[in-house]
Amino acid sequence: MNDRQPIGDASEARAGWRLTAPALTIILLVALFPLGWTVWESLHQHDLRMPWLGRPFVGLGNYFTILQDARFWQALGHTALFAVISVSLELSLGLALALAMNRTFRGRGIVRAAVLVPWAIPTVVAALLWRFMFDSQAGIANVVLADVGLLRHPLVWFVRASTAWVPVILADVWKTTPFVGLLLLAGLQSIDKELYEAAATDGASAWWQLRHITIPLLKPAILVALIFRTLDAFRVFDLIYVMTGGGPGTSTEPVAVYAFNTLLQNLEFGYGAALSVIIFLVTFGLAMLYMRGLGLELGGPRRR
Amino acid sequence: MKTERSSRVGPIAARVGLVLLVLFAAFPFYWAVVASFTPEATLFREPSLWPRELLLDHYRALFTERDFWTPIKNSLIVAGTTTVFCVTIGAFAAYALARIEFPFKRVILGFILAVTMFPQISIVSPLYMLLRTLRLINTYPGLVLPYVTFAMPLAVWLLVGFFRQLPPDLEEAAMVDGASRWQSFTRVILPLTGPGLATTAILTFIYCWNEFLFALSFTLGPERYTVPVAIALFRGQYQVPWGQVLAATVVATAPVAIVVLGFQRRIVQGLTAGAVKG
Numbered sequence: 248m249n250d251r252q253p254i255g256d257a258s259e260a261r262a263g264w265r266l267t268a269p270a271l272t273i274i275l276l277v278a279l280f281p282l283g284w285t286v287w288e289s290l291h292q293h294d295l296r297m298p299w300l301g302r303p304f305v306g307l308g309n310y311f312t313i314l315q316d317a318r319f320w321q322a323l324g325h326t327a328l329f330a331v332i333s334v335s336l337e338l339s340l341g342l343a344l345a346l347a348m349n350r351t352f353r354g355r356g357i358v359r360a361a362v363l364v365p366w367a368i369p370t371v372v373a374a375l376l377w378r379f380m381f382d383s384q385a386g387i388a389n390v391v392l393a394d395v396g397l398l399r400h401p402l403v404w405f406v407r408a409s410t411a412w413v414p415v416i417l418a419d420v421w422k423t424t425p426f427v428g429l430l431l432l433a434g435l436q437s438i439d440k441e442l443y444e445a446a447a448t449d450g451a452s453a454w455w456q457l458r459h460i461t462i463p464l465l466k467p468a469i470l471v472a473l474i475f476r477t478l479d480a481f482r483v484f485d486l487i488y489v490m491t492g493g494g495p496g497t498s499t500e501p502v503a504v505y506a507f508n509t510l511l512q513n514l515e516f517g518y519g520a521a522l523s524v525i526i527f528l529v530t531f532g533l534a535m536l537y538m539r540g541l542g543l544e545l546g547g548p549r550r551r
Numbered sequence: 552m553k554t555e556r557s558s559r560v561g562p563i564a565a566r567v568g569l570v571l572l573v574l575f576a577a578f579p580f581y582w583a584v585v586a587s588f589t590p591e592a593t594l595f596r597e598p599s600l601w602p603r604e605l606l607l608d609h610y611r612a613l614f615t616e617r618d619f620w621t622p623i624k625n626s627l628i629v630a631g632t633t634t635v636f637c638v639t640i641g642a643f644a645a646y647a648l649a650r651i652e653f654p655f656k657r658v659i660l661g662f663i664l665a666v667t668m669f670p671q672i673s674i675v676s677p678l679y680m681l682l683r684t685l686r687l688i689n690t691y692p693g694l695v696l697p698y699v700t701f702a703m704p705l706a707v708w709l710l711v712g713f714f715r716q717l718p719p720d721l722e723e724a725a726m727v728d729g730a731s732r733w734q735s736f737t738r739v740i741l742p743l744t745g746p747g748l749a750t751t752a753i754l755t756f757i758y759c760w761n762e763f764l765f766a767l768s769f770t771l772g773p774e775r776y777t778v779p780v781a782i783a784l785f786r787g788q789y790q791v792p793w794g795q796v797l798a799a800t801v802v803a804t805a806p807v808a809i810v811v812l813g814f815q816r817r818i819v820q821g822l823t824a825g826a827v828k829g
Contacts, residue, residue, distance in 0.1 A: 258732075268644075337733060361573045368761070369807075390803060429819050
């Protein structure tokens with residue numbers, strides 16, 4: 248509708264602004280203003296447990312401390328590891344799901360519903376379901392894996408980081424692959440069927456069609472899914488907080504859990520704010536990077 | 552799908568894959584339901600794929616000993632208020648952003664999308680200070696206010712997608728007939744967007760119902776816990792009371808599952824429209 252002739256420029260603009268103003272003001276007040284506050288707070292030393300110290304301005308002091316904070320770098324490593332593994336699994340499985348669902352078959356509604364439910368439930372619930380399945384040595388995961396012959400001895404999954412990541416990543420894949428799949432499916436359905444028919448008459452194999460028609464035309468949808476998932480994975484909190492609590496020790500702690508603990512357990516608000524700013528900057532940077540890759544198609548409603 | 556034979560192998564492989572996928576998606580729920588009816592003592596002793604008994608003790612304990620009604624009530628109040636507020640205010644903004652040409656419109660849209668990607672953790676500390684100053688920690692408004700930070704941009708973004716799907720000349724036709732911009736919006740556009748508004752409300756509600764970090768940060772005790780916080784903080788004296796936890800997950804999941812099953816087509820449409828068509 249952007250190519251439509253405007254009805255009367257000045258009054259249109261006024262109507263547009265007047266209708267947008269309330270929501271925009273609220274978003275600025277409740278989201279942008281706190282963000283500015285976080286940045287300001289991060290330049291101070293502020294410990295709520297020691298109010299007598301006041302709130303001295305320390306400039307970039309907190310950030311310099313973070314650069315030498317081993318726990319921060321480990322948390323960043325955990326987050327990156329989690330993001331790379333879970334997002335690549337989700338994208339490949341999601342693509343397979345979309346391709347399989349992109350044909351009419353009986354029971355398609357059931358499949359869609361079945362995969363949509365995990366996406367819609369609270370992450371906390373998903374985390375608990377998977378923690379329960381992996382919890383005890385006699386939990387269902389150990390029993391099944393032993394029956395199939397993959398495990399000789401039952402594992403205590405959550406006592407070591409290397410094994411604790413398995414249920415964590417499985418739970419994330421379980422919960423979010425459907426979303427990726429449905430996003431890609433919508434992309435698939437917008438591809439012109441005639442392209443495939445033409446390719447088929449020319450004798451092109453299904454593999455050729457996938458590589459030369461589907462994947463290139465699906466690229467925008469894949470990028471959108473990639474953005475959403477990477478940003479989500481980078482902010483991961485609920486899942487790990489509930490499944491491992493960041494433990495054992497801090498060996499599975501992602502940056503968001505570290506920042507949360509710094510803020511609300513240790514009440515070190517200045518340092519915690521600095522950590523929050525860094526999380527924000529990294530997410531923002533990632534989003535910008537992807538947006539550039541998308542050619543800014545996402546923000547602009549030009550394309551219809 | 553690799554060779555020419557794939558025209559035959561493909562569909563079968565796809566079908567088998569889909570069946571496995573549905574099983575993978577459904578099994579954790581099934582297992583939680585079975586376990587929630589199993590006595591605590593036999594929960595980890597020779598687990599069986601079929602329920603051996605149907606014990607209602609965990610559900611009874613959930614509502615009598617734990618008072619699980621309170622978190623359900625808290626969640627309904629907070630998520631409901633946030634949803635009504637954000638969808639109402641958001642609808643005006645979304646209408647303008649979808650159907651009126653005005654300066655900086657694209658900048659605003661980009662900004663709103665950017666806010667939906669904000670990491671929640673990066674505004675926890677100022678919101679905490681703000682709510683503490685206003686004495687709103689551990690209150691309903693003290694949760695609604697933080698929830699608006701993600702629900703408002705989400706609602707606007709989804710609604711823009713729905714408003715854009717209406718044919719472009721609708722208001723013009725109404726305005727030629729003498730209706731004002733406001734009248735054409737309230738009498739022509741809004742009624743036609745009913746399903747879109749409903750879908751947006753459902754999705755916004757689900758996001759609020761599921762939220763964990765803010766509710767964990769800004770509530771102090773069981774009297775204000777929302778459902779996710781209450782479940783996550785279940786503690787027995789020595790170990791996790793799995794029977795009750797699983798009964799609680801079943802109770803928390805069932806309404807969401809029913810809504811999703813009922814509105815799946817619309818929900819998928821709402822989720823993908825904004826994102827893919829851009």
